[in-house]
Amino acid sequence: MKEGPDIAQIGALIGDPARANMLTALMSGKALTATELAGTAGITLQTASSHLSKLEAGGLIGQRKQGRHRYFSLTDDDVGLLLESLMGFAAGRGFTRHRTGPKDPALRKARVCYNHLAGDYGVRMLDSLVAEEVITGTGDDLALTDAGHRRMTELGIDLAALTKQRRPVCRTCLDWSERRSHLAGSLGEALLSMFLEKGWAKREPDSRAVRFTPNGEKAFSKLFGMPG
Amino acid sequence: MKEGPDIAQIGALIGDPARANMLTALMSGKALTATELAGTAGITLQTASSHLSKLEAGGLIGQRKQGRHRYFSLTDDDVGLLLESLMGFAAGRGFTRHRTGPKDPALRKARVCYNHLAGDYGVRMLDSLVAEEVITGTGDDLALTDAGHRRMTELGIDLAALTKQRRPVCRTCLDWSERRSHLAGSLGEALLSMFLEKGWAKREPDSRAVRFTPNGEKAFSKLFGMPG
């Protein structure tokens, strides 16, 4: 008799182009309204509503009511990680939509992966953190060293708040453009928001791309090794 | 304009129940004929043939002609890793088919993940290899240490042959039952085949389960730490 988990249901959920577009849009980490999602998917509001309820029933997304808007977002990191690994696979096999566009180089350099930094910069950051023994571990089981605790606290990151959360502090996420790991988890999220708060980097509107300012580049390089 | 890879096509390929069943069957690592796959999917031969050609066009599987049989198998490790991570996600969300059967405990203990060992035993093996500093690395970038080279050679593993291959020697794979990493890559494959060759373990017929013999348990525990 059939053993193990059922991958067909999830595949089917992701397998529809409209739903896949919505999920990809939500990978920006922003919470989006049904109307916005309908726009990115190129369908009417009614159809989008139907898709969204299916995605919600499947546990891939959740919604927050706020006034007369409903904001949809991915339920948790796991969904983001799964989508990123699917993208990695798809990119490796040449499944691209509309042939790499002009924004592509920017995306490969630095982008948002649900809530943390991905792309060349994301991978370089994790490499540096490991080289400097801020983080150790193998596989998906990463951990902060004592020295790492100090370094992160110096950067103004509230580790106590992060460790209180249920989700892991450090976690790997396979980068689809670099085909190597970058840092996810609550620490990855905290670092990205620090970059944005300090004005080192800004999000491109309507895109997953992250653009570093000249000063931001310098600061980033100083912390995590030389730039390209 | 739409950026990045297209996950919908792959999702759709995996999203059909018949195709998902076939892929799950191929996760056993065995090459199976069209007739066998039709059987496990519960469809006629014609339908199976149509599905198989779609999966092949999508690059998920390949075929080898041998006499009047055609043997189908997953194209490479990447497909196996993707499917395993999908299973992990599905298992975590309660997407199970036919409610965990009697074989489930055996699967969780030790099973084949395409070509390497997974389940409790797989995870314990990687943990031990890292603890004994046979393998180091972070994220998905694992590497054998010098001491590791010696240990593996002592076990009779031809590392020269493994490193000649294009695919990575060491690699992590997220275990769906344990939700932690186990060892994939050509070394992971070599270790599993060593266990089978030495008679330490045997494959259950028509299943992904791997059953260790009493002697095999002892030998495994001696190498990779105590059993449960």
Next chain:
DNA sequence: TTCATACTTCGATGCTAGCCGAAGCATGAG
């Protein structure tokens, strides 16, 4: 050659699921 097995291709059928128009709620603004 003749027959059997393994599989593919063709053609027809039937069902599902995506899609949108229209109507129905809910919330907020004036």
Next chain:
DNA sequence: CTCATGCTTCGGCTAGCATCGAAGTATGAA
């Protein structure tokens, strides 16, 4: 209250695809 906005629900339409019967191709056995 009245109107506008954001979204859901309902109903019907349609396209696509999974499915299978039947016929066709390839390989091997006798």
